[in-house]
Amino acid sequence: MAQIRTFDRRRLIFQQDDPCPGLFIVGEGLVKVYNLAAGGKEHVLHLVEPGGTFAEVAAIGGFDCPASAEAMEPTICALLPLEPFKRVLAEDHGLCLGLLTGMAKWVRHFVGLMEDIVLRDALGRVAHYLLDTSGGRSDQIALPAMKKDLASHLNLTSETLSRTLRRLTESDLIDLLDGRHIRIKDAEGLRSVADGMFPES
Amino acid sequence: MAQIRTFDRRRLIFQQDDPCPGLFIVGEGLVKVYNLAAGGKEHVLHLVEPGGTFAEVAAIGGFDCPASAEAMEPTICALLPLEPFKRVLAEDHGLCLGLLTGMAKWVRHFVGLMEDIVLRDALGRVAHYLLDTSGGRSDQIALPAMKKDLASHLNLTSETLSRTLRRLTESDLIDLLDGRHIRIKDAEGLRSVADGMFPES
DNA sequence: CGAATACTTGAAATTATTCAAGGGCCGTGG
């Protein structure tokens, strides 16, 4: 009962305040979910990779899209239109429970992002992001497609992100392997930076 | 199957990272849900009034409290412990659906707050808050108990909030009735301020 | 009534942004 939809690179999938078309599931590609300010500033809420979903919240809550979505690469999605989705939801208790816990996790992640933005400075945000993304296990981190999207996600300009990464390398906390990969050199130290104490200087 | 819990003013109900005790429903009083930064800075996520709930997200998702909660006034809550709550949830499909749409609305509200903080400056945030709170209908607005909590909610210092309200009154967009109430004089003008255009100077 | 806390206001300080310019990578087209 789902439709397959394909999108070229840079193609707008929906815009803030559009009526919600249903639930999207990414099969291939990359989708940027974001908001725009009056002046043109963009905030990247979420980068959705294959297997991820978006527009679920509006689909479930029955309101218009609270954000915009754009394909960053050639992308294939499954779109589950609103009506059949609601019908299934009304009948399938297991699905309902699954969505509920999924949504709860999403909220927690989102609260975390909010607290990052509100309670940490640039250095702390980047440090915390790196620790969070590495998951504590691997010390190798792959950055999102473009650094400017990461900057926007953390509510920084790309200039500030660049300067911040430089400061972290100069403090010997991380290594910039290539433009897209980072290695954590001193997780302990990073943690203390994330918690607001900058080491020397 | 719920317990009744009472809290004095200033009493901590739970703290960030505590195991979630269950779902709270406020019967009387006022509860502040907030997060603390390393340095002591506080961010007020939510002020819960009678009829409202808190800790639902952690209860549903099965993780530790992502924030702290404190009674701002003598408060009476119903606490639905975790286990019976989960049991009910597993059986009652209607409840599950209700929570799901409730959660979706909560997420939307929260995304809105996030975008306020990220995409608007101090003037825009306050203007948007006033418009949002008035609901477009009544032009009378009752501020939360303390202005500093509103400031924290909008990620401002109380000094900045004070100055911002002053600027709005001096531009004849609002009237400060008493310390706790505001009247919107020029909703049109406020809207354009919220959208980033400051009128004169 | 007195102490504590909240609120306002001004001046100084700080952080991040904006503006500007150069370097590097990549895809297109000659």
Added chain:
DNA sequence: CCACGGCCCTTGAATAATTTCAAGTATTCG
């Protein structure tokens, strides 16, 4: 295959917004 143009990233200096610090007034609670 190389040159060109575009976009991303980096870096520096100037700018601007908000915070911090400080002091005084107002309000609230006991």
